[in-house]
Amino acid sequence: MVHNQIQRNMNLLDFIKTFPNEESCKSHFKKQREQEGVICKQCGNTTHYWHSGKWQWQCKKCSFRTCLKSGSIMECSKVDIRTWYLAMAFMSFSKKTISASELQRQLNHPKYDTIWRLMHKIRTAMGKRDNLYRLEGAIEFDEAYFEKAISQRVQLKRGRGSQRQINVAVMAESTPLEDTVTGEKSNHCRYFKMKVLNHHKMDAVDDLLKESIHEKSILFSDKSTSYVNIADYVETHVSEKSDAQTTKTTLKWVHIAISNAKRTLLGIFHKIKGKYLQLYLDEFCYKLNRRYFGEKLFDRVTLAVAKSYW
Numbered sequence: 252m253v254h255n256q257i258q259r260n261m262n263l264l265d266f267i268k269t270f271p272n273e274e275s276c277k278s279h280f281k282k283q284r285e286q287e288g289v290i291c292k293q294c295g296n297t298t299h300y301w302h303s304g305k306w307q308w309q310c311k312k313c314s315f316r317t318c319l320k321s322g323s324i325m326e327c328s329k330v331d332i333r334t335w336y337l338a339m340a341f342m343s344f345s346k347k348t349i350s351a352s353e354l355q356r357q358l359n360h361p362k363y364d365t366i367w368r369l370m371h372k373i374r375t376a377m378g379k380r381d382n383l384y385r386l387e388g389a390i391e392f393d394e395a396y397f398e399k400a401i402s403q404r405v406q407l408k409r410g411r412g413s414q415r416q417i418n419v420a421v422m423a424e425s426t427p428l429e430d431t432v433t434g435e436k437s438n439h440c441r442y443f444k445m446k447v448l449n450h451h452k453m454d455a456v457d458d459l460l461k462e463s464i465h466e467k468s469i470l471f472s473d474k475s476t477s478y479v480n481i482a483d484y485v486e487t488h489v490s491e492k493s494d495a496q497t498t499k500t501t502l503k504w505v506h507i508a509i510s511n512a513k514r515t516l517l518g519i520f521h522k523i524k525g526k527y528l529q530l531y532l533d534e535f536c537y538k539l540n541r542r543y544f545g546e547k548l549f550d551r552v553t554l555a556v557a558k559s560y561w
């Protein structure tokens with residue numbers, strides 16, 4: 252018998268069986284919130300009684316009540332939990348991603364805006380989850396440039412060829428490996444981060460490294476003047492002159508990730524407005540970092556959405 256090593260992703264049929272109605276989604280979401288830990292907004296306590304009839308938790312210390320959605324990324328949403336679940340399902344079933352208009356069509360939902368906002372909230376939860384981790388070990392670092400969509404009015408004013416680009420810092424944990432027999436060099440990748448650089452470049456890179464990378468790391472980059480301070484934030488900084496060889500070896504994984512991200516995002520969204528790019532990158536990296544999760548991916552997305560953020 253041959254075992255299939257790669258886990259099968261949950262599909263629409265499994266979803267319909269497990270979550271046939273609002274009640275089943277609510278029960279599952281309650282379980283996920285309890286696994287993540289329900290936090291009392293008033294006193295910070297984490298032990299609660301459950302009022303099943305009201306779908307509310309009551310703080311054991313101060314009696315403050317927390318509704319099923321309160322404090323999670325679903326807070327204040329009037330959309331039913333099954334619609335949220337369907338959105339999370341479609342987003343995790345597809346290897347790439349799904350556009351809001353396509354999801355609106357699939358769900359037969361009357362409002363595009365509602366679906367669009369809901370998807371961005373799910374992406375926010377994905378980004379927040381990945382922000383909890385810092386990269387460590389050997390790390391590749393480079394910048395990518397994404398084309399920014401600008402309004403027609405601005406375009407006319409500036410004339411042709413005035414499309415601006417958005418700088419994105421791309422980082423990948425990449426362990427160098429050497430084949431002891433052949434001496435062939437390669438590297439193995441683990442987690443990725445992609446962050447839009449918003450303000451003055453040098454400061455932006457400094458801030459980013461502080462929050463994204465463990466100080467005991469070894470960082471590989473090309474020789475760019477904007478990276479002069481990198482050595483202050485990591486144990487070792489190795490910079491190489493950028494050439495075709497660097498792209499294939501030292502910075503291999505960041506370059507593969509950059510071209511995949513561009514293909515995935517631009518194929519679906521054409522041009523993305525600058526302020527939303529980070530959210531799309533958050534979804535891309537979240538899925539890339541969990542590429543071997545298989546059917547657990549959907550469950551993990553519901554956990555990220557269930558987390559309390561107060």
Ligand SMILES: [Zn+2]
Nearest residue numbers: 291294310313
């Ligand atoms: Zn309390």
